Amino acid sequence: MDSFIKIRRDLHLIPELGFQEFKTQAYLLDYLSSLDQERMVIDTWRTGIFVRVKGLNSTRTIGYRTDIDGLPMKENTGLEFSSIHEGNMHACGHDVHMSIALGVLTNLVNEPINDDVVFIFQPAEEGPGGAEPLLKSEEFKPFKPDVIYGLHIAPEYPVGTIATKPGMLFAHTSELFIDFHGLSGHAAFPHLTNDMIVASSHFITQVQSVVSRNVNPLDSAVITIGKITGGTVQNVIADHVRIEGTMRALSEEAMLKLKNRIESLVNGFKESFQCKIEVDFGSNYYGVINDESLTNEFFHFAKQYDGIEAVLCNVAMTGEDFGYMTKEIPGLMFWIGVNSDFGLHNQKLNPDENVIPLMIRFISDFMKQ
Numbered sequence: 607m608d609s610f611i612k613i614r615r616d617l618h619l620i621p622e623l624g625f626q627e628f629k630t631q632a633y634l635l636d637y638l639s640s641l642d643q644e645r646m647v648i649d650t651w652r653t654g655i656f657v658r659v660k661g662l663n664s665t666r667t668i669g670y671r672t673d674i675d676g677l678p679m680k681e682n683t684g685l686e687f688s689s690i691h692e693g694n695m696h697a698c699g700h701d702v703h704m705s706i707a708l709g710v711l712t713n714l715v716n717e718p719i720n721d722d723v724v725f726i727f728q729p730a731e732e733g734p735g736g737a738e739p740l741l742k743s744e745e746f747k748p749f750k751p752d753v754i755y756g757l758h759i760a761p762e763y764p765v766g767t768i769a770t771k772p773g774m775l776f777a778h779t780s781e782l783f784i785d786f787h788g789l790s791g792h793a794a795f796p797h798l799t800n801d802m803i804v805a806s807s808h809f810i811t812q813v814q815s816v817v818s819r820n821v822n823p824l825d826s827a828v829i830t831i832g833k834i835t836g837g838t839v840q841n842v843i844a845d846h847v848r849i850e851g852t853m854r855a856l857s858e859e860a861m862l863k864l865k866n867r868i869e870s871l872v873n874g875f876k877e878s879f880q881c882k883i884e885v886d887f888g889s890n891y892y893g894v895i896n897d898e899s900l901t902n903e904f905f906h907f908a909k910q911y912d913g914i915e916a917v918l919c920n921v922a923m924t925g926e927d928f929g930y931m932t933k934e935i936p937g938l939m940f941w942i943g944v945n946s947d948f949g950l951h952n953q954k955l956n957p958d959e960n961v962i963p964l965m966i967r968f969i970s971d972f973m974k975q
């Protein structure tokens with residue numbers, strides 16, 4: 607088996623949530639210790655790692671970022687190397703991202719190019735967001751690159767396809783947590799209680815009209831509620847419901863509109879349901895905006911590369927805190943096809959591992975050119 611497919615499987619076994627990637631960090635550091643130390647400068651930041659691979663005659667520093675965290679989801683792939691961390695899964699491909707990063711890094715240590723290349727193993731992409739604090743950290747300062755690249759697996763494309771576009775690739779995002787507090791009591795005496803299941807259900811229905819009625823139809827946005835918790839038993843009225851979701855928008859104005867409308871809806875609901883409601887917008891990611899000239903140069907290279915099909919894609923409503931990096935540093939993110947019947951954040955996501963050696967070769971060659 608290809609050694610980087612083996613690494614992907616090892617990492618797939620041990621998915622960890624944001625800022626708890628201790629075993630993952632230890633695994634990565636252990637692998638790095640097996641390479642020629644003369645060529646590398648390594649530092650850690652929380653559960654992340656920075657590695658500078660020294661070039662032969664460097665005039666600039668190229669950055670390459672991979673995310674390293676998993677999701678709080680139970681895996682259902684049936685794979686022999688399924689997660690041994692019950693309730694956590696690499697369901698967004700960060701195991702594949704890491705193994706590709708290690709492969710490219712290894713190639714550049716063994717066959718250095720002129721420029722320095724900084725590899726960023728970034729924690730907490732799925733939440734609460736590692737990129738923003740990482741960029742502000744003291745540890746990052748000596749590693750800051752002049753340009754930055756990152757990739758993301760795309761289940762819907764075949765292996766060998768690369769998709770990206772200049773300008774906005776991923777949306778602005780904001781998490782959404784809302785707690786409804788009422789009064790519990792006997793199911794038979796609703797008039798003596800304040801039922802938060804009824805209040806929150808109305809809210810969930812009404813919040814959908816924010817996108818359809820308040821956002822300019824030419825300016826896309828999404829509000830998704832992914833989790834509801836509340837109540838204790840079928841015949842007790844619930845005094846607390848928590849809804850958890852995420853909002854996506856293609857402009858900062860539209861995101862502000864979503865937040866303002868939610869605040870006003872909440873104020874109305876407090877009045878109409880006579881309850882206490884707390885809103886928390888959690889972590890917010892800036893949209894991923896690809897640098898035009900880096901994208902064109904990359905596209906030009908990919909178009910003539912044997913075994914790669916480069917396609918222009920549409921902007922996606924996915925979020926990525928790589929957006930904080932492209933805000934500060936000219937950068938490019940691209941999708942890589944992994945041909946899975948099940949999509950991102952699905953319990954059965956099963957990327958085709960042939961993408962790993964192919965992308966290691968392609969990205970190493972891109973850096974070498």
Ligand SMILES: CC(=O)N[C@@H](CCC[C@H](N)C(=O)O)C(=O)O
Nearest residue numbers: 732733779780781852924925926
């Ligand atoms: C690529 C991808 O799937 N990213 C995540 C980022 C989540 C950000 C945050 N936790 C949120 O839910 O808003 C995504 O869900 O798009």
